Amino acid sequence: MPDVIEQQDLYVSSFRALERKFAARDPRWLSRIRQEAIRSFAELGFPTVRDEEWRFTNVAPLTNVMFQAAPDETDSWKGEGLERALAGDSPDIRLVFVNGHYSERFSVIRNRAVGFEAGSLAALLRQKDGALEAHLARYANFRIHPFVALNTAFWQDGAYLRFPKGLVLEKPVQVVYVSTADETPLISSPRTLIVAEREAQATVVESYLGLGPGVCFSNAVTEIVVGENAVLDHYKFQGENERSFHMATSQIYQDRNANYSSGSISLGGALVRNEVNAVLDAAGAECALHGLYLVRGRQHVDNQTTLEHAKPHGSSRELYHGILDDRATGVFNGRVIVRPGAQKTDALQKNRNLLLSPDAAIDTKPQLEIYNNDVRCTHGATIGQLDPEALFYLRSRGIGSEDARNMLVYAFAGDILERVRPAGVRAWIEAAFHARLAQGLSPKEVL
Numbered sequence: 001m002p003d004v005i006e007q008q009d010l011y012v013s014s015f016r017a018l019e020r021k022f023a024a025r026d027p028r029w030l031s032r033i034r035q036e037a038i039r040s041f042a043e044l045g046f047p048t049v050r051d052e053e054w055r056f057t058n059v060a061p062l063t064n065v066m067f068q069a070a071p072d073e074t075d076s077w078k079g080e081g082l083e084r085a086l087a088g089d090s091p092d093i094r095l096v097f098v099n100g101h102y103s104e105r106f107s108v109i110r111n112r113a114v115g116f117e118a119g120s121l122a123a124l125l126r127q128k129d130g131a132l133e134a135h136l137a138r139y140a141n142f143r144i145h146p147f148v149a150l151n152t153a154f155w156q157d158g159a160y161l162r163f164p165k166g167l168v169l170e171k172p173v174q175v176v177y178v179s180t181a182d183e184t185p186l187i188s189s190p191r192t193l194i195v196a197e198r199e200a201q202a203t204v205v206e207s208y209l210g211l212g213p214g215v216c217f218s219n220a221v222t223e224i225v226v227g228e229n230a231v232l233d234h235y236k237f238q239g240e241n242e243r244s245f246h247m248a249t250s251q252i253y254q255d256r257n258a259n260y261s262s263g264s265i266s267l268g269g270a271l272v273r274n275e276v277n278a279v280l281d282a283a284g285a286e287c288a289l290h291g292l293y294l295v296r297g298r299q300h301v302d303n304q305t306t307l308e309h310a311k312p313h314g315s316s317r318e319l320y321h322g323i324l325d326d327r328a329t330g331v332f333n334g335r336v337i338v339r340p341g342a343q344k345t346d347a348l349q350k351n352r353n354l355l356l357s358p359d360a361a362i363d364t365k366p367q368l369e370i371y372n373n374d375v376r377c378t379h380g381a382t383i384g385q386l387d388p389e390a391l392f393y394l395r396s397r398g399i400g401s402e403d404a405r406n407m408l409v410y411a412f413a414g415d416i417l418e419r420v421r422p423a424g425v426r427a428w429i430e431a432a433f434h435a436r437l438a439q440g441l442s443p444k445e446v447l
Helices: 004-025 028-044 121-128 146-154 388-396 401-417 423-438
Strands: 093-098 117-120 158-163 173-179 186-188 191-196 201-210 216-226 231-239 245-254 259-266 271-280 286-295 300-309 315-324 329-338 345-355 361-370 375-384
Touching: 004 028, 004 146, 028 146, 093 117, 093 158, 117 121, 121 158, 146 216, 146 245, 158 173, 158 201, 173 186, 173 216, 191 201, 191 231, 201 216, 216 231, 216 259, 231 245, 231 271, 231 423, 245 259, 259 271, 259 300, 259 423, 271 286, 286 300, 286 329, 286 401, 286 423, 300 315, 300 345, 315 329, 315 361, 315 401, 329 345, 329 375, 345 361, 345 401, 361 375, 388 401, 401 423
Parallel strands: 093 173, 158 191, 173 201, 186 216, 191 216, 201 231, 216 245, 231 259, 245 271, 259 286, 271 300, 286 315, 300 329, 315 345, 329 361, 345 375
Antiparallel strands: 117 158
């Protein structure tokens, strides 16, 4: 198996081999960004447990796999399993990407509102790159984050959504990233850019699905801009198979009185890391982050969140629930930063964890960094087990032990699931959660 330094050099060499291809189709501003990103990755390298932000997450299992760049198979893929993996009712907008490449065949774009744009980033670059230059790769920081740097250097396609001023969409927009890895481990680098302009209102469901039996590595970056008085609900569902790897960063920028809500659901993957970073950069911005993770076997899931209150009168709410069984491990590291000029900030942060096995473990660290006295901020974390009295009560009413446990687990998860506002999307996520429980919580070891 290659060591970490060797793998790092392989990625740099791979970029050099693709450099001419990228340069032929990219505008100059994007070529400069790609060059800077690969230099950043070469300097940063893969993180290790010696890095403070990664000390509980070892990426060695990922670096030990020889991944190949996912080929464009959109013409040959027949869509096996796609319908059951789609969220909610029939959408007006559904963007489907197969191994990181846009599939026009399985995508749906029925809404043609004036100014509304939905489609492939790669196609938009060919048509009018000026629409992207102001936002693409301007928020997620590839200079300090190695996986963001890798994505910025290697991405080939992804979703672009622009909600123009005043547009209100009733139906959720679906962005679906599908992996079809079989015998050969595949890496894809999906990039998503969402821009909600002033007073726009929309819901976006971003899902990552493993519809193949092989090992995939999704290295994803999502950049979101929420304009003045805009309202954006964003749900991310991660459901790749339990042999796969998922590294994702969502970077959110909020303007005056912008309202952003995030729901993160993680059910799959051998090694998963979700980073959500929101900057409330104008007065009156509101942000809510909700998360649920269910892991078993030797799965590992790491949730890192940062809520930065940069201006006054901001409000944030954060609640993450974790359910861990067998020898699974988890990490929650949440930061709320209140800058000196962010008076009247109101922030609440909680992380609750349910351990179903004595061998399961969670490292949780909610934290506040406050540089202002005129604020109201609280945080906390809990780690517990199923209530034996509640189990006994259910058993005494004739409910079997497994069903009783699943009922209590679902009740624990319900506080997050009920926050998913679109009924169709909530029903789809609940079905996936129930299917996960029905599988039992003891899969084969994957690492």
